[in-house]
Amino acid sequence: MTVARFGRVAVTALSSLILPLLAAGFLATLLITLAPGFGVDERELDNRFSAEGVANIRRSMAPQRNVLISYFSYLKGVSHGDLGVSRAFDRPVVQLLKERAAVTGINLAVGLSIGWAAGFLLASSGMLRRLSALRPAWVTCSGAMLCIPSALAAFAVVVMNGPAGLAVAMAIGPRIFRYADNLFRAGGRRAHVLCARAKGLSDYRLLVNHIYPSALPELIALAGVSVNIALGAVIPVEVFCDRPGIGQLAWKAALGRDLPLLVNITLMVTAVTLIANRTSDMLIRALGRRAL
């Protein structure tokens, strides 16, 4: 790859990551400035201030009400690692996020690992003749689990005294199973796979040498999407399982109407989602080039 081409790819990847984030940040600032009560100082209600004093307070708050000024001052803060101060917790947002990121990271890692392992292995087992009789049971179980809200799955985990990550896995696993099962079955119907089977290739070799490689791009895309699903599941899970992670922080911020904190969490999660999706896109492209 030439330097110019590498530069072009890097610029494209960065712009597809940074531009949506900048746009999301602007939307977030717009939402904050439109929120009821924003830009109003409680000192305005204090009788001890004269009319002139109240007017001065209002004048000092005026720049905050301007969306563009607020946005650029927010960006300036972000470039210095300052995400503002949480109203509900009265602490810097960065500090709160740092404290809780590890808990959420562990929940996500456990959930994604168990969910992927279970979904992938069960979908693979459906392609093996010896185990294919169990497939209807897996389809029924995954269907039933898709009907359960993540909060209820978290409740089940609390009752069983299991790890919070298990509830995240209960949200991820059935989706991975359904998608992988469809992919593998479609792969199994392809002409070259049928031909290989007719020639007497074993189920394991069919799966590893023919079906997995053809399903790989879609599975990589699913890996990117599954991060987003897991992040969505992590809020009710952390709330119900009482784990001090970012999901629980977002819930507390929503209940306390702590918009600066909520917006920063939303932007952070958006960044993680975008990175996961772009990484999977790049991997798929790299695979495509290698195949060519």
Place this chain on the structure above:
Amino acid sequence: MKRVALVLVSVVFVTALAANLIAPAGYEKQFRDSPNARPSRQFPLGTDELGRDRFSRLLYGSRVSLLLAPAAAAFATLLGATLGLVAGYAGGWLEGLILRFTDLFASMPGLFLLFTLRAILPLNVSPGVSVCVTFSLLALLGWTSGARVVRAAVIQVRNSNYVLQARAMGCRPLRVLFIHIAASLRPVAATQFWLYVPVFLLAEANLSMLGLGVTEPLPSWGNLLSELQNYRAFLEAPWLLAPAVLLLIVLGSLQFLFADREVGQ
């Protein structure tokens, strides 16, 4: 199995619609002499801590969830289909703009964004408004997949023979778009609609269980399930899971009915 599923969904739906006739009491009527009562002939699912009949609340809650989730799904489908239709037909910069906007919405985490939007709303909204707001927000954030699917379908159709013939006969662009192309997209829109319904039912359940969806005293499946936050209460009163069972029946039946459309994926 599809017939059984259809019967089950119909029974739940009709029962929910006829809640006024079937329910032994109103959803906010309090029986102050019998709070936290166990199931009995008078209260088939017992009463909650405020003495309200859980069975009546379940019937009214089913009506809220089963009427508003399809309404939100219809709104999301309409929004996504309109944007997808315009993007697919217009092409060029307008298509690019709509796609970027769609990508932006799709990349933002739905539940986190819902929290943010919900937190912006005034605190003193009535329960009725909170229901409408919850489902409207779900629709406003959930239209993106519909827009992409409809756009892809329009691109396939826009150069087909009947569209070219309509154009050659002098049909105006808006007529071609909304009469000829939109008519052929009905199956795609219907599929999107039925994919949205279970997603919105689950999202409402999650939001209301977290106390950020439908507010008291109005019942919904989600806020009825929020009683489970005290999980020790469930061990003594497993009938608290009745809304979850109904949710499972309805969503499971929808999966059977629309198995070929991959509901829930």
